[in-house]
Amino acid sequence: MKKITISDVAKEAGVSIATVSRVLNDSPYVREEVRKRVLDAIKKLNYQPSLFARSLAGKKVKAIGLVIPAYEGLFYSYYGNEIIKNVGTICTELGFDLFLHIASPKKSINFSLLQGVIFADIIENEYQLKECLEREIPCVVINHSFKDLDVNFIAIENQKASFEAVSYLISLGHKRIAHIAGDLRTQCAQERLEGYKKALEKAKIKIDEDLIKIGNFSKILARRATEELLRLKNRPTAIFCASDEMAQECMYVILEHRLKIPEDISLIGFDDNPLCLMTPVALSTVRQPLSEMARKSVEILSSIIYEEKKSQSKKKIYLPAKLIIRDSCDFVS
Secondary structure, eight states, rough: OOOHHHHHHHHHSSSSHHHHHHTTTOOSSOHHHHHHHHHHHHHHOOOOOHHHHHHHOOOOOSEEEEEEOOOOOOOGGGHHHHHHHHHHHHHHTOOOOEEEEEEOOTTOOOTTSSEEEEEOOOOOOOOHHHHHTTTTTOOOEEEEEOOOSSSEEEOOHHHHHHHHHHHHHHHHHHSSSSEEEOOOTTTHHHHHHHHHHHHHHHHOOOOOOEEEEETOOOOHHHHHHHHHHHSTTOOOOOEEESHHHHHHHHHHHHHHHTOOOTTTTTTESBOOOOGGGSSOOBBEEOOOOOOHHHHHHHHHHHHHHTTTTTTTOOOEEEOEEEEESSSSOOOOO
């Protein structure tokens, strides 16, 4: 099928290519009768203007960039998929195109086509965020808060949610509670670990470093961490994982050792991945509002772009997470 070009539109409308270009760029120097003829030709031929051509003309397209730091298993992670899906859906609702950029630390991003940028967490790529701010491009950071940088952000109350999850296990009589932490380069993993420690400290339970393992949000490392925990002479009676994916792998390892959940070991994850309901034992978890975080990020950018309030006070939003109790927790035996 032949690709429709700007020349085809000009021929159909009976005008010059330059006139079509002026219409595409909303130039006021086009008669309404001519503008209508060009727009009718565009509609009839279903012409899609080239984003590259428009950028060469010095006009930004109606597009938002989503920058996700590169990490192992990105496209298999519940967090990554939910953020991409929800940001994309809301961009469509508001009429924005979405550019996805998988970020590597210390490498610049081409912001030239974008009206705004969403940073889906910051993992060793703060340089790119600062570059965006220096260029005065509207931006929002999600899943990461800042005290020393004046930037819009939407973060989850990770430490509070983690504290509540571990406190719940303590209320069931558990004292040997292990934690399989996420990637400690991320703020969310650090805060979930901190919440775990604070819950133990409040209950006057000594923190045992042998019960803290780093899983990096990886199924392979979560499996290895669980094996190490089960080999301990005094194994844990409960495990709190920093993600549901790690908790699911932890569950499979426990069951492979012919131990029962929750009779032998109670288990809590973090995310509320729908797969939690499809595991051998329905997984207790912490529900974080990913869709709300995605929606708010696009809405904030949209308000800045359309209302041209780049100098407005920055939004600093913390969203609560909720403990969801299912079948994987019980009183210590």
